[in-house]
Amino acid sequence: xxxxxxxxxxxKPQIPAIRPLLYHVSxxxxxxxxxxxxxxRALCGLFPRLVTVPRSSSVLHLTRDMESQVNVPTxxxxxxxGGLYASLLSGAVxxxxxxxxxxxxxxxxxxxxxxxxxxxLDVLHTALVWAGLWNxxxxxxxxxxxxxxxxWAVSTTVAITGVLTFAVHCAQVSRRNWYLVVPITFLAxxxxxxxxxxxxxxxxxxxxxEFRSHFHWLFTLxxxxxxxxxxxxxxxxxxxxxxxxxxxFNLNAVIDTLILYAFETGSLTTAGTIVSMICWLAMSNNLIxxxxxxxxxxxxxxxxxxxxxxxSMGHTILRRHTTLSGPTS
Numbered sequence: 553x554x555x556x557x558x559x560x561x562x563x564k565p566q567i568p569a570i571r572p573l574l575y576h577v578s579x580x581x582x583x584x585x586x587x588x589x590x591x592x593r594a595l596c597g598l599f600p601r602l603v604t605v606p607r608s609s610s611v612l613h614l615t616r617d618m619e620s621q622v623n624v625p626t627x628x629x630x631x632x633x634g635g636l637y638a639s640l641l642s643g644a645v646x647x648x649x650x651x652x653x654x655x656x657x658x659x660x661x662x663x664x665x666x667x668x669x670x671x672x673l674d675v676l677h678t679a680l681v682w683a684g685l686w687n688x689x690x691x692x693x694x695x696x697x698x699x700x701x702x703x704w705a706v707s708t709t710v711a712i713t714g715v716l717t718f719a720v721h722c723a724q725v726s727r728r729n730w731y732l733v734v735p736i737t738f739l740a741x742x743x744x745x746x747x748x749x750x751x752x753x754x755x756x757x758x759x760x761x762e763f764r765s766h767f768h769w770l771f772t773l774x775x776x777x778x779x780x781x782x783x784x785x786x787x788x789x790x791x792x793x794x795x796x797x798x799x800x801f802n803l804n805a806v807i808d809t810l811i812l813y814a815f816e817t818g819s820l821t822t823a824g825t826i827v828s829m830i831c832w833l834a835m836s837n838n839l840i841x842x843x844x845x846x847x848x849x850x851x852x853x854x855x856x857x858x859x860x861x862x863x864s865m866g867h868t869i870l871r872r873h874t875t876l877s878g879p880t881s
Contacts, residue, residue: 622699624696626838626839627839631684631842631843631846632689634681634842634846635684635685637846637847637850638678638846638847638850639682641847641851642674645670645671645674645853652667666719670719673853677716677850681706683703687703688703688706691703699839700761701758701760702754702757702760706754706842707754708755710754711747712849714743714746714748714774717740717848717849720852721743736784736785736788739780740781743774743778747774749770750770750771753766760839764836776829779822779826782822786818786819786822790811790814793811793814794807794811821848821852824844824847825848
């Protein structure tokens with residue numbers, strides 16, 4: 553029966569007779585649709601192996617079996633927790649943006665525009681996450697078997713995550729080191745393209761199991777590219793800060809603090825992406841990977857804002873130290 557309904561989802565635009573099976577909200581409505589003579593004849597013609605379509609009691613039993621096979625904590629629960637934690641991090645991003653404009657309001661207009669762009673994308677991502685959660689928890693209330701449907705809002709969060717990640721990666725790359733800029737920007741662009749393609753296919757297919765069976769590699773590619781870019785950026789930042797050490801003990805202490813902070817925040821984003829990819833590859837019967845994917849975009853924007861504010865603060869300390877120690881040297 554599960555395979556039958558999955559096939560029906562794919563055929564729903566072409567065959568009006570089976571639409572009541574897909575959009576009626578209760579088992580009773582499903583039973584009435586199956587017991588309609590026209591629908592029974594159409595379904596038997598479409599699926600020859602179904603010699604007879606189950607009567608009311610059988611349909612109720614099969615529908616309850618399908619719903620009992622859905623693990624609510626690892627599907628609906630994982631999405632809810634991911635959305636809540638993503639919202640928490642979104643508030644932290646807003647706080648970092650406020651701190652930035654209070655402390656560094658005199659920065660170049662391009663930098664401030666990029667900060668605003670990242671914040672707007674973060675807010676849009678949060679809105680789409682909760683629109684998707686509304687579909688799952690309210691729109692599909694009492695219909696656990698509909699967990700296989702991908703709402704358009706959830707599909708769109710993948711593309712928004714790709715755009716947000718690309719903006720963050722471009723902001724983190726130092727323009728003075730072209731041997732790092734070119735490969736990182738190229739990989740970040742590939743990550744963006746894979747994210748947009750993933751969203752397009754998710755919206756087109758509409759069913760998670762179908763997307764997983766046909767485009768499993770596409771989502772995996774996006775997560776893998778994101779992980780590689782995060783590692784390259786964290787490593788390059790570590791290298792650049794390490795090579796800027798001097799013989800001054802106080803300056804080295806500030807640089808060491810910057811190195812540690814950059815490594816910790818960069819590792820958080822990388823670890824989240826890797827765990828999400830592992831869950832996507834190893835756990836095909838739950839949505840833990842999607843709950844984690846909700847958080848990845850927030851980790852990217854929050855990490856960028858924290859690193860930017862902290863590094864800017866470190867640069868201010870270094871400039872003050874250089875100014876004070878200049879006359880005595």
